[in-house]
Amino acid sequence: MKKKIAHQFFTNYLVVFALVIISTFLAFALLSFASKLASNVFAKNKYPASSIMKDDYKQIDTSQVVQNGGSVQVVDREYRVVVSEGKDVFSKKQLNASEFTEFLVWSKHKSTPFNHDIIYNPKGEFWLIVTFPASIRIDFSFIMNTDAAEGDFGKAVLILIGVVIVYLLVMAVLSIIYAKITALQITVPLRKLCDGTRLLREGDYSARVDLRLDNEFAELQDTFNDMASRIEHEITLRKKAEEDRRRLILDISHDLKNPMASIQGYAELLCQKPDIGEQACREYLKIIHQNSLRANRLLTELFELSRMDSPEFSIKKEKTDLSETLRQLCGELVPQLEQAGFKYEFDIPEKSVFVMLDKDRFSRIIHNLAGNALKYNPEGTIVSVALSVMDRQAVIDFDDDGIGIPAHLAQDIFKPFVRADYSRNSETGGSGLGLSIARKIAQAHSGDLILRETGKKGCNFRITIPLI
Numbered sequence: 438m439k440k441k442i443a444h445q446f447f448t449n450y451l452v453v454f455a456l457v458i459i460s461t462f463l464a465f466a467l468l469s470f471a472s473k474l475a476s477n478v479f480a481k482n483k484y485p486a487s488s489i490m491k492d493d494y495k496q497i498d499t500s501q502v503v504q505n506g507g508s509v510q511v512v513d514r515e516y517r518v519v520v521s522e523g524k525d526v527f528s529k530k531q532l533n534a535s536e537f538t539e540f541l542v543w544s545k546h547k548s549t550p551f552n553h554d555i556i557y558n559p560k561g562e563f564w565l566i567v568t569f570p571a572s573i574r575i576d577f578s579f580i581m582n583t584d585a586a587e588g589d590f591g592k593a594v595l596i597l598i599g600v601v602i603v604y605l606l607v608m609a610v611l612s613i614i615y616a617k618i619t620a621l622q623i624t625v626p627l628r629k630l631c632d633g634t635r636l637l638r639e640g641d642y643s644a645r646v647d648l649r650l651d652n653e654f655a656e657l658q659d660t661f662n663d664m665a666s667r668i669e670h671e672i673t674l675r676k677k678a679e680e681d682r683r684r685l686i687l688d689i690s691h692d693l694k695n696p697m698a699s700i701q702g703y704a705e706l707l708c709q710k711p712d713i714g715e716q717a718c719r720e721y722l723k724i725i726h727q728n729s730l731r732a733n734r735l736l737t738e739l740f741e742l743s744r745m746d747s748p749e750f751s752i753k754k755e756k757t758d759l760s761e762t763l764r765q766l767c768g769e770l771v772p773q774l775e776q777a778g779f780k781y782e783f784d785i786p787e788k789s790v791f792v793m794l795d796k797d798r799f800s801r802i803i804h805n806l807a808g809n810a811l812k813y814n815p816e817g818t819i820v821s822v823a824l825s826v827m828d829r830q831a832v833i834d835f836d837d838d839g840i841g842i843p844a845h846l847a848q849d850i851f852k853p854f855v856r857a858d859y860s861r862n863s864e865t866g867g868s869g870l871g872l873s874i875a876r877k878i879a880q881a882h883s884g885d886l887i888l889r890e891t892g893k894k895g896c897n898f899r900i901t902i903p904l905i
């Protein structure tokens with residue numbers, strides 16, 4: 438059965454309460470024991486007036502009392518102070534009846550700093566007064582008088598029981614209230630945390646807890662909120678990945694549909710009309726061939742991209758002079774650029790720039806960027822390639838002053854199947870995978886490929902590769 442925290446607290450307080458009562462009784466017992474001990478050790482109890490009393494006051498030995506800090510006075514029936522040893526409590530030699538009576542009343546008073554032991558000797562007709570300065574007073578006594586009226590005892594017991602019951606009730610009520618208040622300090626934050634957890638379980642990943650506390654619960658709250666935001670982040674990422682995957686499948690099927698439909702259509706035509714003539718036949722076969730090449734290229738690139746995403750993917754890097762490699766690659770580009778009527782500028786330093794490079798794959802990046810520049814830009818476009826070193830990185834800026842990529846696509850252009858032209862069966866025949874593959878290759882070299890926002894016309898790509 439679920440046990441409420443308030444009940445638990447109440448039980449605890451009752452136990453504490455019982456312990457308090459037990460310890461109070463113990464304290465009383467100890468006090469009475471202590472007062473007994475004290476009565477044996479205090480000088481006033483060692484030398485009471487009775488211990489030195491003599492019928493003839495002249496024979497009274499006052500020395501022990503005076504040596505122990507006390508004083509002795511004898512007052513005869515004429516109220517004359519006939520003996521005064523130690524501190525004089527009267528400071529006169531002759532008293533009158535009222536003064537003496539006043540002294541007797543005062544001496545019984547508990548607030549006096551002295552303890553007076555006064556005995557009257559009827560034979561000698563004098564009062565013997567032994568005075569000690571009071572040291573400590575322990576006044577607790579529970580006296581049962583056997584001579585009291587019979588009914589009084591029962592009434593006293595009833596009153597005592599009543600007091601105890603009222604005391605217990607008041608303590609119980611206070612314990613309940615206190616238990617409730619302290620329990621609330623725990624149950625309220627717990628409830629809020631429970632609510633937050635429930636919301637999270639039900640899929641509300643934006644759920645957060647605000648306890649406005651400054652204790653251990655605040656730590657729990659922070660941990661909970663941190664956990665919730667991590668989950669929220671993960672879920673967002675997962676949703677995005679899911680969305681990307683869905684879009685990828687859609688794009689693949691869409692991009693494969695056109696060439697496949699074309700191949701199928703022309704192949705059927707050839708089968709159904711074998712006598713269409715050599716010219717048309719060659720034309721159809723050419724279209725079939727082109728479309729199969731296109732489908733094949735798409736599948737090859739897709740395969741390559743997914744291979745790069747697999748954990749087993751690795752590249753074979755070796756120490757390479759990037760200046761040398763880039764000069765060679767740019768040299769290979771020259772005929773194509775010239776043929777397309779493009780202009781070019783290469784700024785590659787003579788000095789060696791050493792990096793760890795998988796040459797074949799790296800050349801894929803350059804060919805891809807060059808291929809795109811050629812594919813998407815008109816005659817007369819200037820392509821420029823520059824190599825520099827910045828912050829322990831080799832930096833290759835691959836720019837053209839062509840049509841450029843719209844700013845709203847700058848972030849997504851490296852995602853598979855993202856194209857600026859949107860006409861999927863464009864004459865350019867692009868798959869939309871080239872830049873994705875190129876970036877993955879750069880990242881596999883612990884570098885990156887980005888599209889820079891330079892404000893200049895055209896595309897400004899930057900490849901970075903760490904120096905050795």
Ligand code: ADP
Pocket residue numbers: 805809810811813814837839840841842850855856857858866867868869870871872873896
């Ligand atoms: P594709 O196979 O379509 O070329 P990419 O991933 O290589 O795929 O390029 C994605 C898109 O980026 C292209 O379809 C094109 O619209 C745009 N693009 C890439 N490079 C350039 C460039 N140099 N000039 C203009 N547009 C470009």
